[in-house]
Amino acid sequence: MARKKKHEEPEGHANHERWVLSYADILTLLLALFIVMFAISKVDQKKFEEFARGTASSFGQANLALQGQAGSMDGTNGILEDSTGQEQKAPADIPFDAAPISNQEALQREKARQAQAESQAKALNDLKAQIERQLKAKGLADAVTMVVDERGLVVNIVTDKVLFDIGKADLRPDGTKVLDLIAPIIKGLPNAITVEGHTDNVPISGTYASNWELSATRATTVLRHLVANKVSTKRISAAGYADQRPLGTNKTVAGKARNRRVAIVVLPLVSLTGSGVASSDQGASPAPAPATKDPAVTNSGTAP
Numbered sequence: 001m002a003r004k005k006k007h008e009e010p011e012g013h014a015n016h017e018r019w020v021l022s023y024a025d026i027l028t029l030l031l032a033l034f035i036v037m038f039a040i041s042k043v044d045q046k047k048f049e050e051f052a053r054g055t056a057s058s059f060g061q062a063n064l065a066l067q068g069q070a071g072s073m074d075g076t077n078g079i080l081e082d083s084t085g086q087e088q089k090a091p092a093d094i095p096f097d098a099a100p101i102s103n104q105e106a107l108q109r110e111k112a113r114q115a116q117a118e119s120q121a122k123a124l125n126d127l128k129a130q131i132e133r134q135l136k137a138k139g140l141a142d143a144v145t146m147v148v149d150e151r152g153l154v155v156n157i158v159t160d161k162v163l164f165d166i167g168k169a170d171l172r173p174d175g176t177k178v179l180d181l182i183a184p185i186i187k188g189l190p191n192a193i194t195v196e197g198h199t200d201n202v203p204i205s206g207t208y209a210s211n212w213e214l215s216a217t218r219a220t221t222v223l224r225h226l227v228a229n230k231v232s233t234k235r236i237s238a239a240g241y242a243d244q245r246p247l248g249t250n251k252t253v254a255g256k257a258r259n260r261r262v263a264i265v266v267l268p269l270v271s272l273t274g275s276g277v278a279s280s281d282q283g284a285s286p287a288p289a290p291a292t293k294d295p296a297v298t299n300s301g302t303a304p
Helices: 019-041 045-073 103-137 173-186 211-228 253-259
Strands: 144-149 152-158 193-198 236-240 261-266 297-299
Touching (some): 103 152, 103 173, 173 261, 193 211, 211 236, 211 261
Parallel strands (some): 236 297
Antiparallel strands (some): 144 152
């Protein structure tokens, strides 16, 4: 007798809600993540120190960095006790001063900085007064104008009929007298000094290709005369600015005469910001590079 064929069991209905399980797993993981984040954000100082001591007991010196972190959390100097009860100091190469300074300490530092700036400004003003007295005694007061600003002490020496003839870079006798008077006063200073040559905006012809060359040569001439009078070559430099840093307008005869000058700038030892001196409209002079043999001259080719 032939066997009856078994009826195939019907396929089960597809489960369209499997995504619920995956979604629930994701929510569970996120919940666990937030719980862990919350837990580690609330550090129990006492338990943390106990953990550090336990680690020290187990691993000895290997946990000194951890001890330093525990000490820095409560404002101490990173000293903890080891398993013998003795104090241990963290290695010197682990920085513990990374914590931000207090407002009071920041205020004290700012007051100290301002005191230094005011002291330096006073020293430069005293130097200015000394040069003024010497110039007046020699009848050369009209040849120089001076100001103490954020750049330092700026001694502007007019070139016309004092330092140089028009279009020339050879020192005149009156210019030599002025420099011979200034050099002994500034030669013993610890300050860096820069000599700046300036011209008006009238194009030049003849010996020099442009006012850049003329201003740089005049600055170098003054520099060399100061060096000959024992001003240290390691503290002095020269720069030529042509007509790019005028003191007055180039539209009048008087303004042009004022712009034709050589400036001897005694740079401050510290920033004069906050000392009460006037802000400079000439721009900051670049710090002079130390010279070991010959003073360097810079012919600046860009407008400030």
